Amino acid sequence: MSGFRVIQAGPLVTVQDQGRPGLMRFGLPHSGPMDRRALAIANAALGNPAAAAGIEVSPGGLEIEMTATCTVAIAGGGFIATTPAGRMPGWAVLTLLPGERLRLSAGPWGNWCYLAFAGGVDAPHFAGHAATHAGSGLGGGVLKPGQALALAAPTRLDGRDGPIPIPVWARPRAEFDLVIGPQDRFFARDTLATLTEASFTVTPSMDRMGVRLAGPALMPEGALGIPSGPICRGSLQVSGEGTVTVLMADHQTTGGYPRIATLTDLDCDSFAQARPGQKLRFRTMTAAQAVARHRAEAARRADWLARLSARGPVTSG
Amino acid sequence: MSDWPAFRPMGTAALLVEFAPSASPATITAVRALDAALQANPPRGLQEVVPTAASLMAVFDPLVTDHAVLTEALRGALMAPPPPARTPALHEVPICTDPDLAPDLAEVAERLGLTPEAVSDLHQGAEFTVSFYGFAPGYAYLDGLPEGMRLDRKPAPKRGVPAGSVIIAGGQCLITTQTMPTGWWIIGRTPFAVLTGDPDHPFRLQTGDRLRFVAAPRSVLEADA
Numbered sequence: 399m400s401g402f403r404v405i406q407a408g409p410l411v412t413v414q415d416q417g418r419p420g421l422m423r424f425g426l427p428h429s430g431p432m433d434r435r436a437l438a439i440a441n442a443a444l445g446n447p448a449a450a451a452g453i454e455v456s457p458g459g460l461e462i463e464m465t466a467t468c469t470v471a472i473a474g475g476g477f478i479a480t481t482p483a484g485r486m487p488g489w490a491v492l493t494l495l496p497g498e499r500l501r502l503s504a505g506p507w508g509n510w511c512y513l514a515f516a517g518g519v520d521a522p523h524f525a526g527h528a529a530t531h532a533g534s535g536l537g538g539g540v541l542k543p544g545q546a547l548a549l550a551a552p553t554r555l556d557g558r559d560g561p562i563p564i565p566v567w568a569r570p571r572a573e574f575d576l577v578i579g580p581q582d583r584f585f586a587r588d589t590l591a592t593l594t595e596a597s598f599t600v601t602p603s604m605d606r607m608g609v610r611l612a613g614p615a616l617m618p619e620g621a622l623g624i625p626s627g628p629i630c631r632g633s634l635q636v637s638g639e640g641t642v643t644v645l646m647a648d649h650q651t652t653g654g655y656p657r658i659a660t661l662t663d664l665d666c667d668s669f670a671q672a673r674p675g676q677k678l679r680f681r682t683m684t685a686a687q688a689v690a691r692h693r694a695e696a697a698r699r700a701d702w703l704a705r706l707s708a709r710g711p712v713t714s715g
Numbered sequence: 716m717s718d719w720p721a722f723r724p725m726g727t728a729a730l731l732v733e734f735a736p737s738a739s740p741a742t743i744t745a746v747r748a749l750d751a752a753l754q755a756n757p758p759r760g761l762q763e764v765v766p767t768a769a770s771l772m773a774v775f776d777p778l779v780t781d782h783a784v785l786t787e788a789l790r791g792a793l794m795a796p797p798p799p800a801r802t803p804a805l806h807e808v809p810i811c812t813d814p815d816l817a818p819d820l821a822e823v824a825e826r827l828g829l830t831p832e833a834v835s836d837l838h839q840g841a842e843f844t845v846s847f848y849g850f851a852p853g854y855a856y857l858d859g860l861p862e863g864m865r866l867d868r869k870p871a872p873k874r875g876v877p878a879g880s881v882i883i884a885g886g887q888c889l890i891t892t893q894t895m896p897t898g899w900w901i902i903g904r905t906p907f908a909v910l911t912g913d914p915d916h917p918f919r920l921q922t923g924d925r926l927r928f929v930a931a932p933r934s935v936l937e938a939d940a
């Protein structure tokens with residue numbers, strides 16, 4: 399089996415592809431990358447199919463030793479790469495030889511970094527996808543020191559080594575768009591105003607399921623005993639004490655706390671990169687505005703990724 | 716026009732249909748009917764439907780459709796004659812109640828003023844219905860726990876409860892699919908695997924399926940159910 403060996407892996411370093419839709423009715427969320435954009439960029443930088451599996455690296459970091467020759471791409475967050483050629487910022491393509499080591503560690507910003515391999519990672523699938531649901535371990539799995547992983551078709555690519563420009567839509571942000579509801583009716587008008595007027599802070603209570611925020615209490619009214627209802631990625635769930643948790647890639651599929659608002663799908667990925675201690679604000683938009691912006695951004699990003707994949711000129715604009 | 720059902724956006728790519736402020740047999744029936752109608756005749760752009768006891772989430776591709784178009788499609792589906800009802804499957808689920816596999820059975824019996832055997836008889840005499848999945852992959856909430864065996868959750872959860880545990884709380888029963896903590900009461904163990912291992916049909920129970928628990932010796936836990 400040729401691929402790489404895990405020398406060191408922090409908690410929650412997992413195999414991910416772009417996610418496993420369709421099984422939320424059975425209690426299984428899509429999972430996939432916390433920052434779906436960054437894995438898409440890493441795959442495109444190698445000309446990989448968008449569905450190729452890669453590795454999601456947590457702030458705990460990852461060190462691997464190659465057992466194959468393969469060109470790899472690093473994207474997402476401001477991580478530091480320690481390569482045979484020395485330390486460098488992430489956001490780069492490089493070729494590694496058998497016996498060479500690569501270390502990724504948390505740098506100036508972000509929580510999640512992605513390591514893609516030309517040809518993709520060959521990992522266990524669950525229901526057709528290598529995306530890992532960390533709580534159950536279903537899918538490609540959580541990486542452990544000493545573990546050997548196989549690459550599907552390790553390939554040395556010519557002429558791709560070098561930095562990847564960070565597109566403006568994958569940079570750190572402090573303001574995030576949300577659509578109010580579906581259960582805003584359990585909050586007083588003043589409380590709803592606080593959601594967009596106050597500033598919130600990311601807490602260390604963060605994993606692939608969700609991110610807890612600190613800030614003014616958003617007390618729900620009359621929400622005790624509401625029936626359990628569906629949750630999606632980006633749901634802002636508010637506990638009885640008024641604490642907001644933003645549900646992420648491995649979210650529970652149902653819950654009994656009122657959901658005051660939902661992050662736009664686009665902003666879920668940039669939100670996932672907000673570090674504990676970071677202050678942030680929310681802006682509201684209507685559902686129709688969210689869809690319109692989604693369509694415009696999707697076209698722009700698809701074009702950027704296609705040019706990167708085809709080794710055409712890309713800019714950081 | 717009634718406020719219910721209500722159609723509410725959930726971010727960019729989902730629509731929540733809430734049938735009433737609280738769950739009832741009527742909302743469960745309404746959710747199932749809409750779910751069946753959408754499975755039989757999915758509107759353009761619909762990607763996924765998540766039913767619960769009083770609401771249903773419709774997940775869609777925002778590049779293909781939007782909240783307003785899908786709301787109209789769902790209103791239409793609510794008005795349309797229901798598709799022919801699927802006959803729900805009936806699953807016979809073996810359960811072993813040896814004391815080490817049913818660590819809470821004695822306390823449940825004591826709290827209910829019954830013998831452990833009477834509790835198991837009640838449980839095995841009932842027919843359960845898959846209400847909806849939630850909490851964790853494969854956690855299918857089963858409605859139909861007899862009135863005489865309803866208890867609140869335990870004051871503190873127990874850690875490391877193994878997969879295949881049959882647990883009860885409130886009016887519901889559940890078969891666990893992974894080792895995890897739970898505050899529900901553990902009244903037996905089953906080899907019945909909700910996760911099938913089949914990539915095309917990874918989960919064995921559909922919403923609306925019926926289940927009966929059947930007493931079995933612990934040897935069934937070694938056999939593949």
